[in-house]
Amino acid sequence: MKKTGSLELIKNINRSLVLEQIRNHQPITRAEIAKRLNLSRSTVSLIIDDLIEKKFVVELGFGDSTREGGRRGMKLGFNPKSAYGVGVDIGGTKILMALTDLDGNVVHKEKRPTVFEIPAVIEAIQDFIAQAPVDAERIIAMGIGVPGTFDKNTGVLIDSPALGLHGVNLKGEIEPHFPFPVFLGNDVNLAALGERWRGAGDNADDVVLIALGTGVGGAIIANGELVLGHRSMAGEIGYFITPEEIRQGVVSRPDQFGAFEDKTSGTALNKYGVTAEELFERYEKGDPDTKEIVESFIVEMTAAIANVASLLNPEKVIIGGGVSESLGSVIESIKKKVDECSPNKTAIELARLGGDAGAIGAIAYAFQQIQEQ
Known part of the structure; x- marks a missing residue:
């Protein structure tokens, strides 16, 4: 049973590797796949025949003949549908x-x-x-x-x-x-x-998402995998706290907003009597009443992202959630300040997928x- 299971595992791994080669390097021939993966032509052909039968792979027509005039190979492509x-x-x-x-x-x-x-x-x-x-x-x-x-x-x-x-x-x-x-x-x-696959993450392997909505959430992707933490609660950036808040006796409880959340979430920004969108629009137009509020927000975001960059060294930090759609006027300021505050450089992007x-x-x-x- 152990030997059979091991053989089946190897078959599954080889199938995934072959499909990945086709997906990433299409159009590609059986011979090219076998050479890239150091697998036998017969093994690759068996896998590809199965993938074609299941419609994951399609034949795209013959490629060019070799320089020596050899037989042209059939080009293969991935069928996303x-x-x-x-x-x-x-x-x-x-x-x-x-x-x-x-x-x-x-x-x-x-x-x-x-x-x-x-x-x-x-x-x-x-x-x-x-x-x-x-x-x-x-x-x-x-x-x-x-x-x-x-x-x-x-x-x-x-x-x-x-x-x-x-x-x-x-x-x-x-x-x-x-x-x-x-x-x-x-x-x-x-x-x-989602942002890593089809949005601002551009398939980077090390990404941190900061979601600014009604509250504030976070997610960590390292080496292409989600980091969940001991109790599946990694990324709770809303509970970031400063030394000054500790001196003030601020206490974090799971049923309440965290200290960082209380300063940067949509709920926190709405307490000034306007929506987050209106707040940042007024700031962009030079409204003096919003200057201190928005600049304080920029500082809070800078500190959080700089600390994330220093700790996790992500390739990208993505700011998402409903509030992110209003940050066009301040994102460059945040990028500049983070660059000054952490030696670990990271690309900071606004989310592209929105609510999707x-x-x-x-x-x-x-x-x-x-x-x-």
Whole structure:
């Protein structure tokens, strides 16, 4: 049994390596793949025949003959429309559902008001799939993002105050209703994967996302993998605290906003009587009443990002969430100050996917889990 299992593992690894070569270097021939991977031509051909049969790979026609006049090889390409994934981002006020091909191209998308009963969520997803312009049999996986903390060993949703759920095995309740595997994760973590895959991350392997919305969240990707931490709570940047706040007796509790969150979130900025968008618009126009508020925000963001850069050395720090859409007038100031405050240089970008990041990232996560398993 052990030997059989090992052989099957090797086959799966080789299949993934071959598919990766085709995806990254198309058009490419069997001979070129065998040479790149140091595998036999027969092994590569068997794998490719199977991938063609499953429609993951297509033949693109014969390439040029060799310089010695040898037989022309058949060029191969990746077929992103061979399979699809569903992504669901469950927020406090809305559920966003998306369907993409294997390259992350969205072919169907729908937003609905949030429902808090699990059977209603299942029904909404089933209805979404039924209306999709794709045969449901071609859907291979679904990812679901939830604002909450998951046990990384059991997958149980430990706590989601926004949805009023605690200690719920969401996977166990949702997956039996669908003919494909279902994977769940924290919404900010999945948004980071979405930005890395199809947004500002540009597939960088080391990325930190800072999500400025109603509250403040964070996610860490290192060496291409999410960093979850001991209790799956890594990235809680909202609880960053300064020495002065410690001297003032500020206490951080899980059921309350953190110190950093209290200064930079949309909720914190709205306490000045205008929306975050209006606040930054007035600042850009030179309104003196907003100068101190916005410059304090810039300093807080600079300190947080500089410390993140010094600690984690990410290639990119992405600022997302609803507030990020209003930061065009201050992002260059933040970049300049961070560059001065940390020797670890990092590219700082505003998110590109907007509200779609969570659903797109849920699909990226599901595809990643399928490939690894």
